[in-house]
Amino acid sequence: MSKLEYTPIEEIPKIHEQLRRSFRSGKAKPIAYRKEQLLQLAYLVKDNRQRFRDAFLADLGRPSGEADLLEIDPTIGEIIDAYHAVEKWAAPEKAAFHHMWFAMSPHTRKEPKGTVLLIAPFNYPLLLIMNPLAGAIAAGCTAVIKPSELTPAVSGLLAELLPKYVDQDCYRLVNGALLGLQWDHIFYTGNGRVAKIISQAAAQYLTPVTLELGGKSPVVVSPDCDLMTGARRILWGKVANAGQTCLAPDYVLVPRDFQDDFIAALKRAYNEFFPTESPSPTNMSRAVTEQHTRRIKRLLDETQGAIVFGGQVDIENRFIPPTVVKDVKGDDALMTEEIFGPVLPIVPVSGIDEAIEFINAREHPLAVYVFTRNKAIKAKVFDNTQSGTAVANEVVIHMRVHGLPFGGIGPSGAGYSTGKYSFDTFTHFRATVDNPSWIDTLVMSARYPPYGNKIKKLNKMQAQRLPARPGARVSPWRKFRLWVVFAVLALLTREGWRRLIARH
Known part of the structure; x- marks a missing residue:
């Protein structure tokens, strides 16, 4: 049975820097690469089902049926869900239509946060490390996995198998001190006492942290x-x-x-x-x-x-x-x-x-x-x-x-995991617009000094009409006049088309 060994201290900063270089190179970003790594991750678990059963038995005395039900099959399912959905999740999203801004092509880009640290617990040492890892891979991040020392059989098996299935330039398992390094996100599953230590370490670099904790449910x-x-x-x-x-x-x-x-x-x-x-x-x-x-x-x-x-x-x-x-x-x-x-x-x-x-x-x-x-x-x-x-x-x-988020509130955790919520955890939602020059000709030139009546018109165009005050009497005409305007425009448009067709 595989044994978990400590990573030499002098190697940890080198691994960290290698993963950051890999991220900056863009290697982990293509969707095809993400899907390939996700599929490899799923086969890592599937191909070694019996070995994981044996490891769960050694560490936790877990019966094989319970291991399949609670950990092995859910892990494969989570990874394959990400494999099938990653292209949709990663696609840019258009902003809702607005008459002032639609011409600027407002979009939200889905970009990976960078090199992330994933710290696993002992109670579900496979599921609760593979779930966030699948999210990190789907998001296009590079990642370091820190397994639990309390489950040496499972953690040792992961240490043996991970290099055989996924790209070591982007995903590495490390057993050692990691909190002193700078990460782009830290995902920790465990107890509140350790969560406070992790949060303090992350604060040094203003690193965002996801905490999956617990409490008395x-x-x-x-x-x-x-x-x-x-x-x-x-x-x-x-x-x-x-x-x-x-x-x-x-x-x-x-x-x-x-x-x-x-x-x-x-x-x-x-x-x-x-x-x-x-x-x-x-x-x-x-x-x-x-x-x-x-x-x-x-x-x-x-x-x-x-x-x-x-x-x-x-x-x-x-x-x-x-x-x-x-x-x-x-x-x-x-x-x-x-x-x-x-x-x-x-x-x-x-x-x-x-x-x-x-x-x-x-x-x-x-x-x-x-x-x-x-x-x-x-x-x-x-x-x-x-x-x-x-x-x-x-x-x-x-x-x-x-389709449901998993996460706590306050002392039971912060942030979410599973499915798209795990992808979102490791994703930066980057707003983008592209404003063509001709917009200034129509409306936007009013923003430039010297200010006058033209800026008043611009402000009026973008101003939002407030609903009536609470308790105020609302005129029926005010309530329905917009529909009347639409109806008149529809009739005029219909009549205009009829005339155009009649002429030709």
């Missing part, structure tokens, strides 16, 4: 929901990848008199998931490190809630079974930080209003989930909270929905 459960479906989906969101997912449901807010019903449904779902054998490192992912395992054990040891099932932590094997804790209060140890493990606290509340108040008293999460059949409840939760995403009757998988 709440689930609001209403008694009118489809109980068993909701229980399965919520528990799956905690079991998948051993809960090491930034979008995992972190805790559940449920009415007090419905808590026991919800817990009974969770127990049934648990028995469905593991009908013949208990959860173990053979049928469920593990924590990434012993340190991470100890942290979750500490939270469980300190909780004042009651453990319903699970709770036995095996530090040596880095294994934590699915664990549900009921009667958790807002100041409990389990509520002090993002859990990032298969432990689900149940927080009883009086109802939807208290659930919303509970959410708003904390930092904006990456996702807010609500399980209900009632449209009014969905709207109430979404309209009165803030989060990166708002999802009804589902968890986690919305990141794969095509």
Whole structure:
């Protein structure tokens, strides 16, 4: 199995400068080149599916079916989406028609930002590096990938394969200190503590930064929901990848008199998931490190809630079974930080209003989930909270929905990724106009001194008419007169054509 090795310190500035030279040469800009590199990236994953499965098993204990579902197939899909759409995404866009400016051919050019740095997390070490890399390639950037040291099998495999599939003049994997160098964009996925360090380093060069972070994503459960479906989906969101997912449901807010019903449904779902054998490192992912395992054990040891099932932590094997804790209060140890493990606290509340108040008293999460059949409840939760995403009757998988942005707000992140949003992240939208000389003959010469009545006419032409003041009575004639003018012009034009045809 491939091993991740540190890049020699003296080589890192040389790699950085080589990529900047490649960008300045324009090598990465042609659409044909971008598509070729994207296709190679997709084949990198496809050709080595089993090797990636083995690497995920080594690093995270992840079963092969889960590896395909959560990471390998979504990664290939994301890259191929970019491959098919890059030409459309990169095409210049015309500005909306305006009578003052249309002759100047106003357009928006889509230009790559330059040489970018992509820093990967441990929990999805393939998907969450390939997604931004596909966006950077599609945008025409050159890029450095910094993989996670906590997943050495996956990161080592990427280090081995990347030079065999993509152009090393433009895309390199580096394991070492990179923040002291100047980048044209930094894309980081991880936690808030490291995000602050990255942001401070980026500020030295005023480098734009995209942060994909996390937070404690709440689930609001209403008694009118489809109980068993909701229980399965919520528990799956905690079991998948051993809960090491930034979008995992972190805790559940449920009415007090419905808590026991919800817990009974969770127990049934648990028995469905593991009908013949208990959860173990053979049928469920593990924590990434012993340190991470100890942290979750500490939270469980300190909780004042009651453990319903699970709770036995095996530090040596880095294994934590699915664990549900009921009667958790807002100041409990389990509520002090993002859990990032298969432990689900149940927080009883009086109802939807208290659930919303509970959410708003904390930092904006990456996702807010609500399980209900009632449209009014969905709207109430979404309209009165803030989060990166708002999802009804589902968890986690919305990141794969095509055409939607993925990103946080405030402490849960800044900026967006996936699909065109990833392309946009690494793209500079450059405005351009081309004003012909004859425009001055018609109207624009009025801008030149000496000023007089002519500039008043120019200003009147470009001035916007304000709507009537709030509460003011609007004349029906004012409302419809524009349509009358259009109708008269249409009739006159029609009559003019008739006369012209009659003469000939």
